[in-house]
Amino acid sequence: MNLKLNSQKIAPYVFVLPFVLLFGIFFVYAIGSTIVMSFQSVNIGDIHFVGLENYRMLLNDSTLPIAIRNSVIYTALTLALLIPFPLLFACMLNNKAMRGSGIFRAILFLPLLCSVVVAGLTFRFMFNETDSALVNSLIINGLGGDKVRWVSLQWPAMIVLVTLASWRWTGINVVYFLSGLNSIPVELFEACEIDGANVWQRFRYLTVPLLKPTIVYVLTISIYGGLAMFVESQMIWAGKSSPNNIGLTIVGYIYENGISQGNLGLASAIGMILLAVVLVINLVQLRLSGVLGTENA
Amino acid sequence: MTTLTKPIRKPGQLRLTGILLIAFFTVLSVIVLTPFVSMVLTSFKPSNMVIRNGFNLKFENLTLENYKYLFSGNNEYFRWFGNSLFLTLVQTVSTLFVSAWVGYGFAFYNFKGKNVLFVCVLIVMMIPFEILMLPLYREIVAMKLINSYIGIILPYLANPIAIFFFRQYLQSIPKEIVDAGRIDGCSEYGIFLRLIVPLMKPAFAAMAIFVGMTSWNNYLWPLLVLNDSKKFTLPIGLTSLMGPYGNNYMLLISGAVMSVVPIMILFFSAQKFFIEGMSTGSVKG
Numbered sequence: 199m200n201l202k203l204n205s206q207k208i209a210p211y212v213f214v215l216p217f218v219l220l221f222g223i224f225f226v227y228a229i230g231s232t233i234v235m236s237f238q239s240v241n242i243g244d245i246h247f248v249g250l251e252n253y254r255m256l257l258n259d260s261t262l263p264i265a266i267r268n269s270v271i272y273t274a275l276t277l278a279l280l281i282p283f284p285l286l287f288a289c290m291l292n293n294k295a296m297r298g299s300g301i302f303r304a305i306l307f308l309p310l311l312c313s314v315v316v317a318g319l320t321f322r323f324m325f326n327e328t329d330s331a332l333v334n335s336l337i338i339n340g341l342g343g344d345k346v347r348w349v350s351l352q353w354p355a356m357i358v359l360v361t362l363a364s365w366r367w368t369g370i371n372v373v374y375f376l377s378g379l380n381s382i383p384v385e386l387f388e389a390c391e392i393d394g395a396n397v398w399q400r401f402r403y404l405t406v407p408l409l410k411p412t413i414v415y416v417l418t419i420s421i422y423g424g425l426a427m428f429v430e431s432q433m434i435w436a437g438k439s440s441p442n443n444i445g446l447t448i449v450g451y452i453y454e455n456g457i458s459q460g461n462l463g464l465a466s467a468i469g470m471i472l473l474a475v476v477l478v479i480n481l482v483q484l485r486l487s488g489v490l491g492t493e494n495a
Numbered sequence: 496m497t498t499l500t501k502p503i504r505k506p507g508q509l510r511l512t513g514i515l516l517i518a519f520f521t522v523l524s525v526i527v528l529t530p531f532v533s534m535v536l537t538s539f540k541p542s543n544m545v546i547r548n549g550f551n552l553k554f555e556n557l558t559l560e561n562y563k564y565l566f567s568g569n570n571e572y573f574r575w576f577g578n579s580l581f582l583t584l585v586q587t588v589s590t591l592f593v594s595a596w597v598g599y600g601f602a603f604y605n606f607k608g609k610n611v612l613f614v615c616v617l618i619v620m621m622i623p624f625e626i627l628m629l630p631l632y633r634e635i636v637a638m639k640l641i642n643s644y645i646g647i648i649l650p651y652l653a654n655p656i657a658i659f660f661f662r663q664y665l666q667s668i669p670k671e672i673v674d675a676g677r678i679d680g681c682s683e684y685g686i687f688l689r690l691i692v693p694l695m696k697p698a699f700a701a702m703a704i705f706v707g708m709t710s711w712n713n714y715l716w717p718l719l720v721l722n723d724s725k726k727f728t729l730p731i732g733l734t735s736l737m738g739p740y741g742n743n744y745m746l747l748i749s750g751a752v753m754s755v756v757p758i759m760i761l762f763f764s765a766q767k768f769f770i771e772g773m774s775t776g777s778v779k780g
Contacts, residue, residue, distance in 0.1 A: 214612055216593050224650040228631050235630070290519070294509075297513055308527065308531070309530070311758045312755055313712035316733070319747070324530060326549025328548060331550060331551055332549065429714055437734065472626055
């Protein structure tokens, strides 16, 4: 037996066994039970199949569209900010005229060290609705405007959430783009420069195409991050529901239904919709980046 | 090369570009650091002012009261701090070991089903935890692991990102080492433990930072698993102070500042590993 376990045929399975076990127990089973529960009514001591009832309820649900809309707007805005600007910053930090880029990279990275709890707390109080809170006092004293009711109105609340995301994630995206830029040979830029390409042309026709794998990767994780956002909004409204659900996200709605109200069937149905969206994005991303095609080690 | 580029870019122009870039990033850095400054400053202000004024940058009514209370021992803060340290340590060490073990299997062997299994690793990497939280919670309840640190650690013990990273790293180690080990009579597992693990130190450092920081800051999953305030970790303990009737802002703000301190120290002492560790996700096969 001992000899067998040590053979080169058996050993690899012993090495990957922990993953296989945990994958089966916590991943396959979790996805499976989400699928099953989405067709069930789940209450304590009473679980029975209700067919498509949960999905039918979601079709007539007036809150779900709000949650989806918030998540989609949030995701779109974070994509619009967190891809072009970090890419631009990375190119600027990579410029050969730039001194001390290591320090600036470290500073941009710092927000990521805060937990979402600490970051959310800080932004909640910076965007406090009183006159003397940081952002409102800047608006009143600096711009001569009126104070904004940041967490009571829809668009101001979205600005708070997107600002928080930008603050936290700019640094890591800059690091991703910098490591992508470092893999481009310097000679290519110099050749372009000699050929008379200006800054914009070099960026458009050299940097962007060569960074495509990195851009696709950042795009994908940003879409997941955006669609899965929940804790940020929980922190901004201190765990209470936001006025008119302006801060409610898809995952927030799953949490509210599943954990707070114990309606696991309905929550699982929402989870299935989100899962379907994520799987489609996965497939597109795997095709674009070529990971599936090249895997034959 | 330098002689060729000289006619295109004059030194003066280069210097001007440099000054403009530094000016730009200085402004950006000030903006990025402002939330930190406002948080630290507010932690030195009377707690009743926080509710009224929020965070701002005014130097007024500064006091040490919050920190005196934080360190007084009349609260659960340092219990949570200790819990977080303990959980982070155990989770990091166990996750690194299991993930390296699995990553070695993928990197050094060819076996039936390897590609399928590796695609499974990629799939786990790509499904956000939030989608799985409800069934995972039910499983942990069914396994009677609720309110235990094992329940927090177990689902992501074979961390897909770490497995992926270790596999990449191990592929750069020459296979001859393994053959030499076999000739010397090492068992397959002895080769990994005695020959390969010592070679993985830089990879362990990068991943320790990734797993450790994720664990230290983790909020949603521990929130679901833990329900006894004696077992709370820092992020959960801090949010429990934000209750509807709670006037615990004294502890909340100073405690929030203190919770960032260990990571800041680690960051400034091992910045290279930090940035490498946190950006490993972008490493493509």
